[in-house]
Amino acid sequence: MEYIYKCFDCTKIYGKDEIEKNLVYLCPACGKVEKNQPLRGVLLIEYDYKAIKTKFSKVNFFNYQLGKFWQYDFLWPLDSTKLSSLQTELEKISLPSNCFQKLKYLGKEFFVLNDTSNPTLSFKDRASSLVTIKALELGINKIAAASTGNAGSSLAGICARLGLSSTIFVPKNIPEAKRIQIQSYGAELVLVDGDYDLAFDICLEISSRKKWYNRNTAYNPLTIEGKKSAAYDIFIALKSKLPNYIFVPTGDGVILSGLYKGFIELQKLGWIEELPKLIAVQAEGGNAFARYMETKRFEYAPAVSVADSICAGAPRALYLGAKAIEKSSGEVIVVSDEEILIAQKDSAKEFGILLEPSSSATFAAYKKFTKQEKLQNKTALLLFTGNGLKDVSSLSKWNEKIIALTPEQIKEKYL
Amino acid sequence: MEYIYKCFDCTKIYGKDEIEKNLVYLCPACGKVEKNQPLRGVLLIEYDYKAIKTKFSKVNFFNYQLGKFWQYDFLWPLDSTKLSSLQTELEKISLPSNCFQKLKYLGKEFFVLNDTSNPTLSFKDRASSLVTIKALELGINKIAAASTGNAGSSLAGICARLGLSSTIFVPKNIPEAKRIQIQSYGAELVLVDGDYDLAFDICLEISSRKKWYNRNTAYNPLTIEGKKSAAYDIFIALKSKLPNYIFVPTGDGVILSGLYKGFIELQKLGWIEELPKLIAVQAEGGNAFARYMETKRFEYAPAVSVADSICAGAPRALYLGAKAIEKSSGEVIVVSDEEILIAQKDSAKEFGILLEPSSSATFAAYKKFTKQEKLQNKTALLLFTGNGLKDVSSLSKWNEKIIALTPEQIKEKYL
Numbered sequence: 153m154e155y156i157y158k159c160f161d162c163t164k165i166y167g168k169d170e171i172e173k174n175l176v177y178l179c180p181a182c183g184k185v186e187k188n189q190p191l192r193g194v195l196l197i198e199y200d201y202k203a204i205k206t207k208f209s210k211v212n213f214f215n216y217q218l219g220k221f222w223q224y225d226f227l228w229p230l231d232s233t234k235l236s237s238l239q240t241e242l243e244k245i246s247l248p249s250n251c252f253q254k255l256k257y258l259g260k261e262f263f264v265l266n267d268t269s270n271p272t273l274s275f276k277d278r279a280s281s282l283v284t285i286k287a288l289e290l291g292i293n294k295i296a297a298a299s300t301g302n303a304g305s306s307l308a309g310i311c312a313r314l315g316l317s318s319t320i321f322v323p324k325n326i327p328e329a330k331r332i333q334i335q336s337y338g339a340e341l342v343l344v345d346g347d348y349d350l351a352f353d354i355c356l357e358i359s360s361r362k363k364w365y366n367r368n369t370a371y372n373p374l375t376i377e378g379k380k381s382a383a384y385d386i387f388i389a390l391k392s393k394l395p396n397y398i399f400v401p402t403g404d405g406v407i408l409s410g411l412y413k414g415f416i417e418l419q420k421l422g423w424i425e426e427l428p429k430l431i432a433v434q435a436e437g438g439n440a441f442a443r444y445m446e447t448k449r450f451e452y453a454p455a456v457s458v459a460d461s462i463c464a465g466a467p468r469a470l471y472l473g474a475k476a477i478e479k480s481s482g483e484v485i486v487v488s489d490e491e492i493l494i495a496q497k498d499s500a501k502e503f504g505i506l507l508e509p510s511s512s513a514t515f516a517a518y519k520k521f522t523k524q525e526k527l528q529n530k531t532a533l534l535l536f537t538g539n540g541l542k543d544v545s546s547l548s549k550w551n552e553k554i555i556a557l558t559p560e561q562i563k564e565k566y567l
Numbered sequence: 568m569e570y571i572y573k574c575f576d577c578t579k580i581y582g583k584d585e586i587e588k589n590l591v592y593l594c595p596a597c598g599k600v601e602k603n604q605p606l607r608g609v610l611l612i613e614y615d616y617k618a619i620k621t622k623f624s625k626v627n628f629f630n631y632q633l634g635k636f637w638q639y640d641f642l643w644p645l646d647s648t649k650l651s652s653l654q655t656e657l658e659k660i661s662l663p664s665n666c667f668q669k670l671k672y673l674g675k676e677f678f679v680l681n682d683t684s685n686p687t688l689s690f691k692d693r694a695s696s697l698v699t700i701k702a703l704e705l706g707i708n709k710i711a712a713a714s715t716g717n718a719g720s721s722l723a724g725i726c727a728r729l730g731l732s733s734t735i736f737v738p739k740n741i742p743e744a745k746r747i748q749i750q751s752y753g754a755e756l757v758l759v760d761g762d763y764d765l766a767f768d769i770c771l772e773i774s775s776r777k778k779w780y781n782r783n784t785a786y787n788p789l790t791i792e793g794k795k796s797a798a799y800d801i802f803i804a805l806k807s808k809l810p811n812y813i814f815v816p817t818g819d820g821v822i823l824s825g826l827y828k829g830f831i832e833l834q835k836l837g838w839i840e841e842l843p844k845l846i847a848v849q850a851e852g853g854n855a856f857a858r859y860m861e862t863k864r865f866e867y868a869p870a871v872s873v874a875d876s877i878c879a880g881a882p883r884a885l886y887l888g889a890k891a892i893e894k895s896s897g898e899v900i901v902v903s904d905e906e907i908l909i910a911q912k913d914s915a916k917e918f919g920i921l922l923e924p925s926s927s928a929t930f931a932a933y934k935k936f937t938k939q940e941k942l943q944n945k946t947a948l949l950l951f952t953g954n955g956l957k958d959v960s961s962l963s964k965w966n967e968k969i970i971a972l973t974p975e976q977i978k979e980k981y982l
Contacts, residue, residue: 501753
């Protein structure tokens, strides 16, 4: 399908080749990467929705299968002639089709889009998939990314599945388990003597000079584009009855932006009327969106929380994410580390689903909403974005060692 | 569907209620649990295959979906009238339908049944599912198991999904990460001051006295029965073209036994002619099957290997597993810890799939076969049974720490 790139900030429009063939990512007119600042000039992809409407109907769309989003190639920025020759590759990176679940809490049903069984056990695979397929299309076999963990291991894992090579730039304080995940997939790991910002900058510089493809989140427009697949999967699973609220773990704001873009597209196609309210869930120690929504001014503050995957001092997609909250009549909910860990525990025990803290944050926020009775007569969907086994250290915080008992002691206790 | 229980050793036959309602697991006539010995009197479930043949065809069977094995309830020991009211529960424990994959190694294609994205990220979920559904059917809400790790976390996770409670008996030297997984799901954990054998015995005694349902592997016939689902999934995925070889990680011999039973059933139904050759893959440090197949005499030896999930000094299902190897014209392949870790590394880098050592053992064995040219003009399928993130410590063995570099050092290195 035909598409163009449009700048979120200055609304300038660019042709596909102008951007992709030249490995341009941000708006050539106003794009900016600044230290400890959200990105400026993020590019968004736009399709010819009128033309699509004449060819595809909502009913066609509902026939697609969850987790295999490449099926509806008219909504992806890919060359469909090349895509048809990539079927084996696409199979290798398909997501499980049982990702949509109904759960119950305090007698009330809610929905979950569960990405914890994805190829690398996180939601990031949605973005990595699209980026890697684009790299294959462009004939580039090396992809780089800056990451604090999940995005890096996702890119590394998806690249390994497709026979591409990856170089991941990480800050030196990366958690041990996440470093090991990235390395295991055979990625070249560059440990940067500094923070995520520095890793981001040096990754841009090296990949630009070496003509590697770059997957830095929010920076490469295809990261937002890949994440919009979640909106489609929700739409397919629930048909026209979209949830009133969607709880979105929010650090850089890219999932938020992707979901918003997906729903806006469905609206442009005339397939949905109203957008679900997008609830950005943040940790107390990384609440940049909460602060921005109040003052409409961004101020940098270092972010620290047990939910490391949603810790962003300077959310890269702040402005687009903020628009997603506003236009969907959503809001920001901030949860404490304690609430996050309790929700992690409750989710494991109640639903049998192990979540990373960044992911159980959505359940913590949902619980707050339930208390405030905001959900009366409303439906809600939670994104479960990362498997708890990606961060066993967080699970160990509430699972204490116990004492070994002899058979006699055990019998005394139980019989 | 109607079914009976038949003793593997003395061939005595028992009615369904006689066994199930009385919480009997081994043959009442000859069943024996002895220290450091394989079980005697393992019961196998038999159906009325002639009756099934008149009602279901191979073509019906091929219409079933991978990972949702409850669909073909005529081959499960369940009350189908009750099963239909459990649809919500069954959805919660369904396996991903993208478990069947084609991979390539040294230019040659092979198949994989990939259970690393299951609800608790291991193959054990196949057995836990059947056991928990039976518990629901029997109206028992407490299930116990002895485990060295995966079986316990699987039972705990599946129980949490279904609102059942579980008590897991583990030996005191259980790896830290596996202990945490079991506890996280809200299972009651009993740390036994002794080895797996002692945990097995005390678990039997307590659960029998407390009338809990018991999921000890091989002991509860439904553990073998649940694992036979893998044979069906392979059959559905490959239709009539079954692989010549199937590589099976082998500790207690229950996966081996389950696969064998599944294929034998398909043969009894007249849907397949020949059985795939079952290759039991063992670690050098836990090679009870290899020794038994040579001498036909069992001798206990303690088992230690990096592949802890296939370490069994006294394989509980030794005799049935040995029959599976023999009758399928299979064999035992022993791989070293070094080969297992290299295979773990290669699988991550080549296929983007993180495996536990017990699971990468199958790939190590496959590589040996390739070297010996045993696979010329033959097809093979490997079971990938456990996700690498269940045991990050094994991954850390070959992913060394690296040194942090300044931007200047990075530029010098790459530009």
